[in-house]
Structures are given as C-alpha cells and as structure tokens.
Amino acid sequence: MIFRRKGRRWAKERREFVYLDEASVTSLIASRDGAIKDTVKETLTRSTEGEFKAGGSSAGKKLGLSAEARVKKTNTSGQEVVRKAVIQSTFRDLRTGGTDELLTTVDRKRRRREVEPRSLATVRDVVRHKRKLLNHGQLLRVADIKRGDVLELTVNLSAERTYQLATALSSVVDLVNGREDLFGIDKPQYNQIVGILEIIEGMLVGLVPIRGTSIDFAVLTIDGEEHLLHRSLVDPNGNLQHHLKLLEVVGVTNFASYTRDLRRVLFAGESYTTYVRIESATLRESWQPVKLATVLEKTFLKAGDLFTRLTEVLADAAEHTDAVPAPEPTPVDWEDATLWFGRALAAECATSPEEPVLQAAATMAAVTLAAATDIEQRRSAFDGVANTVAPGADRETVRRVRDPILHQATAQTGQPSAPVSRQPARTEQTTRKLEVEFVAIYW
Template structure:
C-alpha cells in the first residue's frame, strides 16, 4: 500500500470519527415536542422548508475493445478498425420523509447562537464573589455574562434552554389524585364512613377545573442552574455556581420556576413517568413575559371566569391548596364531624375525672388512672344525647369515687361536669362547637416564575 493510500485511509477514518462524535452530541431523547412551534419557528427564519429529500447514487462501468487489421495490394494499403464499447449503469435512490425531530435539529443549530439563556459548560469556572453586593455590582459586566441575568436582557419571544426538574403544576397533580381518591371512596364506602357527602362540593369544583383545562397540562418546573434574587425592586437570575459561593446567603435567593401550559397529545412518553418523577430534563422554550412574576395562574380561564363569577374563580384558585391539605392528611378522618365529636367527648370525660380528683383532695394510682382512661375511650360515642352524656359522666364519677374512697356532692359534680364540657369544646347545653379550620398554606416554597411557551422537552 502506497503512502498516498495510507493517508487517504487515515483521513476517511478521522472524518468518520468526527461524524460519530457530532452525532453523539446531537443525540436527544424527546418526551415532549411541539411540531407546530418547531415548523413555525424555522419557517420564520429560513422561509419554505423541504418536505422530502432525495439522494441519488450512480455507479458506471465502461469497457472498450478496439481491433485493427491491415490489407496490402500492390502499392495500395488498407486498414480496418473495429471498436466495441459497453456501459453498465446502476442507480439507487434513497427517499426519506422529513420528520419533526430532524427539523428540530436544524432549528436548534440555527438558534443555538441566539439563545438568551443556555446551560453553562461544566468546564467553565464562574467569576469569584464573596457577597451578594458583588453580584449586584457585577451584573452587566463582561465577566458575569452568562452567569447573571436581568429580565431586561431578553424580550418577549426570545428563546432559552434551561435544565430543570420537571413536574406538573400542583393543581393538576392534586386534581388527578383527587379523582382517584373519590373513585376509591365510591368503591369502598365502608372504609370512609360519612366521607362521600363531604366530597360533593370539591368534586364539583374539580369537574369544572378539568373542563377548563381541556386536555392541557400546566407545567411548573424548577430550574436547576439558576436562582432569583431581588435587590431594590430589581430581580436578577444568578447561576448556582455563583450563589453557592455566598456563605450564609442562601436565604436571599429564591427558586426559579419555569412555567407554561403543554398539550397532553404532544407528549412522546407516558405523562406519569415524565411529570411525576421529578426527573431532570432540558427545556427549549420561548419567553412569553419579559418579567419574573411572584405568582402564576396555571388555569388561564380562571381569570376570565373571575369577571363573571369571582367567588367561583376564588374557589378554583384555592382548590389546589384544599386538595393538597385533604390528601396529605390535613383533612382526614379526624375532621369528620362524628369522629371529631367523639374525640372531644373523650377529652371532656378525662378532664372531668381530673377535676373530680382535685376536688376530692386525693390522688389516683397508676392502675386507677389506666382504668378511668380506658373507660373514657369506650364512652367516646356517648355525645349524641343529653341522657347518654349524663350516663357517661356518671360512670366516670363512680370510678373516681371508688378509686379515691370519697363521695362528692351532686351539685358540685354537676358544676365540674359543665366545666369539663366547656373546656373540651362543648357548649353549656352539650352541643359541640367545632374549632375554626386552620388556614392551609402552599406546599411549594415561594419563588419567581418565568412564563414560557414550551417548544421541546428532552434529555
């Protein structure tokens, strides 16, 4: 093999290895891809795009046979030439349909230099800072480019790529979980006695909410590489590599959430695997708001409904918190009216025994305390009528008198019974007064929200 052939072989292998590395860099597995946005964006950049691509490869083999013969007659000489030529041609045509994934690759290569935010290479070191003030002062300087952003650095429609922890908005997750829970209650009502009636109002709100979503899934993804900070009314995005340099300054930073609405039909994977696992993905998106909001309305129709039925709109806004509290245990069997009254009746009987012991001037043995406590628990359902309550208190009084070897005056015992009922949440006539419910608070921490249009989600 000549030196030239060896060089050509090395060159072919080198080009092939470069192509493999380039293909690996472009390898993406999509979980969501909006084909309308992809084709619209690339068409706005380059104009009409090809729908089909044709590649033709032709191999030709040409052969030639030439024969020469001579004839001599006196002084005259003649020559006869015969030439035969043959050509064999083989053509192969490769036809491939342009797919949205291939078009996305072209779009990404076209837009990569225009992205206002994109993942920072791991090999690049951030500028050194010691205080939050140094970050604020560094904003806008060349050394902080790509590390510190202000919403003024982009306009509506700008494209960005961010690494996020992907999740559906809590109101969507709670709505789906609430539906499953309601079905369980209906299938096994004996497991949740009296609970089905309490679910009617939130169930009606949930049905209205699902109709307003119309197969749309609101996404609230936490940005992994950036956090937000507010200073003198100005909000900045700070790369985590810079924020981590601030010792004890973590309280000044807020999480950044990438929020937007996606279409269920455009997911390439099962949404339960994608939106409920808090997995890490990259998002290519278009910014729809040039500011970072403190809150976000995942169901856009709620704002429209607010002008017609503000009370109903408020109920839908609070549904996420109500459902979250309900499913996490804030609304459990203890909030059932009957169970709640039973628990407070037990409390009243135990308070009554303590007041009787104090009035007698004696004390109880451990065994007597255990016996009276067990008796109070067994009489917990005696709150329904005046007669049942009176009988339960009388049983406790008899146990205390026997344990202390004393006998209390009936009028004094009646006063102590009333005091025990009031302290346990009952009125003087024995009617239970339920305590006001504790306000529910959001499960998610507060943060800043970047409103976007989701173009693609991949890893």
C-alpha cells in the first residue's frame, strides 16, 4: 500500500523472511552506519542493604546503660545476558534506519494535499497534477532512478519460465528413468532431455532467475518519458488504465539464500514484499536471465543463442515478440493441449489426479510432442499422460478424448490454434522490465 497501515509501524509488524542476501544486507548497512553489531550485551545488577540500631542512656540519679549497635549488610548480584545479532535483525536495522533512502515503500504515510486515490481518469489528469504527484512521491520519473537506488515493492513473485520448466522436469526425471514406455518417451529422447537439463543448470551456475510483477506501480509514458505511477490513483472507470504497462522487476537470486522451500516460494503465485536495489537504471523490453551467456558472448561465443535453442526444446521460454508465429505448435501449445487432454480424460474416467503430477506429465509430453515427427509419436506422448491420469482407461475412450484435441493443436491455419483458453500473454508492448538485485523477500 502507498499509505501506512494504522496502528502499526514497520518495526513492530511481524514478518516472515523467505529470502535474505546476507552479503548485500551487510554491505548496505556497513556503508551507511559503519560498524555492525555482532552481539548485544545486557547487564542486570541487584543490591540490598540492611541497618539495625539499639541504645540506652542514664540521666541524673537514675542508673542506666547506653549502647548503640549498627549493622549494615550489602548484597550485590549481577546477571549478564548476551544476544547474538542475526541477519534478520541486521536487516531490520537497515530497513528502519533509512526510510528516507527508499524511493518507494509499502508503508508510506499519507501526506496532506496530495492527489486523492482513484482521481486520475486520463493522461491529461496526470499531466495536470504532475508536479504535485512528483513532490509527494506518487509519481517517479524513470530518468531520475540511478543504479544502486533502493525500492520496496509488493509483487507477484515467480521463477523465470525456463527455470520453472527445468525444475519441474528435474523432479520427474528420476521417476521416468526406466519407465520411458509408460510416459510415451523413447530412451534417446529421455537422454536428450537429461542432457539439456544438465546444460541449463550449468549455465545458471547456482543462480535462480526470478521476476516479480508490481502490484502497486505501473509504467506510464508522458511526453516521451517513462514514469512509475501508483495504481491506487487510477480511476477504474477511466481510460488511463489502457495507457499503463506492467512493471516487472527481474533479477537473479542465490539458491543458498532462500530460507524456505524454493518451490513453495516461487511456484505458488503468491505476493511478497521485495527490498531491491537497482542493477540497471533503464526499463527494457527483454531480459537475459543467464548471466553466463552474456559473459560468453563477449568472447564471441553465441551462448545466448544456444540457451534460447535449448529452452525452445523444453518450452516457449523466449520472450513474446511481434514476429510472425511459426505454423507448427509451440511447446507451450503442446503443454496446454496435454493439460486439457488430461483433465478431460480424468473427468471422463471419474479420476482425480493431483495437479502437480498432471503438470509434470504434461510438461514431459510437451517436450516429446515438440520433437515428434509423425502422428504415432504424438499419440504415444498423449498415452503417457493417459497412463498418469487414468491407467485403466480403455483405448477407445483415450482416442475419443485425444483426437479432437490433437487435431485442433495441429490445425494448419498460419497460426497454431491454442487448445486451451488461458490468460493473454504479457507481450513486450505491455510489460517493461527493470533489472534489480534482490536483497530481501518477505511477507
């Protein structure tokens, strides 16, 4: 949110960290504060004292004794508690001690006389209030962003498409080994998939490419300059929303820095808060997730082309462009077709396969279908999904469900007919990518 939640400050809210780059956190807070606390020492001291008096006296002819005694006792005890600072507490010091350093925050306080939510219906409204929007931090010129600037954004987080498919395939490779016939895959094709996965994992060198679509901010072009505009200001009934483009932060993360299971974090489609630093202060239409490819290309090795060819075998991982599509179905089309087939066959046979199992079988079949050269190989790939969804299904039922889907997927209409209705692809014309360094991911 652009406004701070009432009753709680950032430092008091409970947070669950799923990713923390310790090196980045340490570097940032050291450059700002200097020394970093390693331990916190608390000392508690208790002291007690006691005093006793007694006396007597004689006056005149009266006889009496006079005595006075004083007893003083002091008892002092001390207790020392040492707490070790952890990376989460170090990040807390980083975040709470430098709010002014953030260009965008999720708990920004509402200011007086700023533009009201849902009040901008057209681009002209934005231009009219541009100065006020800039002054109150509701609009940010991309040209004013510098490398190293820090943003806090709420995003829908996901792994890069190729990494998703490679992870899904890697999880079932051992399961398929020795059972290639059950999944409709030839042994040479299986070996090819395993080899491609090993190459991709080697090119990623232990890094996990991820992307996050911003929930709160969108890209708007004003007078030829790109700006980041907060979505809460947009009137849902106006035409301003048709001029907005998705803002997508992209970058690579270290596998070892995740504190939760990677699949739960990146494959669930959940929203998280990200603390990021700008890596490249420009918005781009495409992004190369494999950094090793960029390094190798400097030595005149077309590693980027190699990676693209490899990912095309696994899935349509390349970014969508305006190029004329090939007449043959893409791996993504085949994956949609096999998913549709699996769900239709499950409904026909009254079975309830688990979605991850169906997804893995469909992904594996899509790889086979993309490399198939005749109809028999394609039918065999569908049989692998059928054996996963409904092992006891008769051949006639499988044929009746499969043939219409197979025919639609292979219809030669100049552009492959998508057998399953799915959300429109985020084309390069509607998505702008900002390359960042992910410091922390939490919710």
